Amino acid sequence: MIRMVSVSKEYPMGSEIYPILEDLTFHVPKGMLTAIIGPSGSGKTTLLNLIGGLDTPTHGQYFLNEQDVSHFSREQWAHERNRTIGFVFQSFQLITALSARDNVALPLVYRGIPPKVRRLQADDALEQVGLGHRRLHRPSQLSGGQQQRVAIARALIGDPALILADEPTGNLDQATGQEILELLQTLNRAGKTVVIVTHSAEVAQACRQIIQIQDGHVVTVAQEMERVR
Amino acid sequence: MTWRDGVLLAFKGMAGNKLRAILTMLGVIIGVAAVIVLVAIGQGASSLVTSRIETLGTNVIFVSPAGGTPFPASEAAMITRALPFPTLVVPEMNTGAKVSTLTASGGAQIVGTTSAYIHLGAISIAAGHFLTPLEIAQDQHVAVLGANQVQTLFGGSNPVGAAVMIMGQQFRVIGALNVVGQGPGASQDNDIFIPMTVAQSLLSTTQLSQVTVKTSSPDQANLAADYLTNFYTNAFGSATAVTVASEDQVLQTLQATRATFTNLLAGTAAIALIVGGIGIMNIMLVSVTERTREIGIRQALGATREDILLQFLLESMAMSLSGGTIGAIVGVGLVHLVPVLLKTPAVFSPNALILAFVFSTAVGLFFGLYPAIKASGLDPIQALRYDG
Ligand SMILES: Nc1ncnc2c1ncn2[C@@H]1O[C@H](COP(=O)(O)OP(=O)(O)OP(=O)(O)O)[C@@H](O)[C@H]1O
Ligand SMILES: [Mg+2]
Secondary structure (H helix, E strand, C coil): CEEEEEEEEEEEECCEEEEEEEEEEEEECCCCEEEEECCCCCCHHHHHHHHCCCCCCCEEEEEECCEECCCCCHHHHHHHHHHHEEEECCCCCCCCCCCHHHHHHHHHHCCCCCHHHHHHHHHHHHHHCCCHHHCCCCHHHCCHHHHHHHHHHHHHCCCCCEEEEECCCCCCCHHHHHHHHHHHHHHHHCCCEEEEECCCHHHHHHCCEEEEEECCEEEEEEECHHHCC | CCHHHHHHHHHHHHHCCHHHHHHHHHHHHHHHHHHHHHHHHHHHHHHHHHHHHHHHCCCEEEEEECCCCCCECCHHHHHHHHCCCCCEEEEEEEEEEEEECCCCEEEEEEEEECHHHHHHCCCCEEEECCCCHHHHHCCCCEEEECHHHHHHHHCCCCCCCCEEEECCEEEEEEEEECCCCCCCCCCHHHEEEEEHHHHHHHHCCCECCEEEEECCCHHHHHHHHHHHHHHHHHHHCCCCCEEEEEHHHHHHHHHHHHHHHHHHHHHHHHHHHHHHHHHHHHHHHHHHHHCHHHHHHHHHCCCCHHHHHHHHHHHHHHHHHHHHHHHHHHHHHHHHHHHHHHCCCCCCCHHHHHHHHHHHHHHHHHHHHHHHHHHHCCCHHHHHHCCC
16 A cells, blocks of 8 residues: 655755654555654654655655556645545634535545435434434544544545555544544554554554554564455 | 535534624725725716706817917907807906895805806706896896805895895895706806896906807717817917817716726725725734634545635625625715715715725735635644634
């Protein structure tokens, strides 16, 4: 699903160039449940942004679904994200002015799907995360765990093949975090590739592949082969 | 994003902050209403001139001395002789004076003239009669009052037969005129007409203020104007000693002045509209900043540059068009009120309405473009991180 070959990312800072990620090479197979771990500032979020095309690599090649997307334009990435990627963020990133339903339906707006169909699918997605009864609530009227479930509903609504989650349980308590993890596991069992950036050992242990990053390098890629079918 | 979603989103964005939207629209509302009302007032003024041309005809020319050019009463007969076709030649001497009755007093424009004046068609008799040749030949102290004079001196009641004091001499009122109304030229409503012979002794001069020549057609009027211009240029060796102007020319000059006036009003209103546009741009820039995170979220979920551009552009246009619609309604309403409140004619012009709409759409587009471009150019990562 995701194949990175010698990918690096640099940020210019004044006259100097800061390498954030250097020479990353790894592979996330289709249908995998992957954790990206590493110390704070090691470049996990940067890597996830590269995977989701919110940012582009400075060097190297990136294949998404066997397609070379290293040189995708902003517009191409917008379409790609809309069709094949669902995002879940640590800080939920819901639009405060919109109801849960309208937030969830947002990816479909950019597919040009008519409002009635959007509403039906959004309600269905909210039902899947157990929030069918809260569809008309604003984000401010929901708890953190509920907001994150709305965000997950939004990530799954367009039936994307890949779900990218950046510390999805970081702002939640233990029990709520567990619920969110279970939701992501369910999605993975349903066939979606799920990549989770996490600080939590518990979340990492629940994943079948662990990519450890340190100082911009991939240190280890561990897979529990016996559990991959 | 479909157009329909874009438009819905634009109106939702406005509805999300109604007070702000209305305050922002206020500039456009005032601008559009001003365009419609001011153009209507300008058109109203022009239509007065036009209607004047239509009722009076333009077969009249005015001959008047400039500066100290001697222009005695005998000029009237001179002009009649100078022209090779029959005309109606009416001499006039004018002066402002205090007038009074036993109970009232005021100022008036005293016009010493001949009985031919009534045939110019500019005035009509409401009561009594106009100056007769006999009264003039006998130097009778008689006077015909304009409508305003009847009002101020006699409270509107029939003045015929009453006495009126003009420059210390007593005159007998023999007639009263109908209202002429506020026109582009001088109105006769404030005038008091007396025999020219009497005016000469009253003012102890024979110098005329003006001679009006009425011909039988506009063509003949132009011909007469040419003749007289030549005649006086030869007589005085100067083209400016005596002014010869056809009514056509006078009215055209007036018309041009009115057109300038209308353009000036429309220009002022257009400036108001542009100021309204700047208000929209200002608020849209604030809105883009406030909604930076929303923009990042939309980008992460698949909004293209074009989607974001359209969203904000449509929102600014929704604002300017809503403002334009409200402004048009207010403007059309005011056009109906202006004649009542300001006693000035106002002619509603559909062109002003179209102009106002086109202009307000353009304003929304033009001033919305920069904020929209700014929004669509945001970097999604930075936008998602923004905390404002
Ligand atoms: N736009 C940027 N310009 C310059 N440097 C950046 C930029 N974005 C990130 N960095 C730097 O890149 C490094 C990696 O940042 P990143 O956010 O990927 O870390 P992280 O592993 O996600 O950390 P955390 O666990 O705290 O979220 C940091 O040192 C950060 O300062
Ligand atoms: Mg991070």
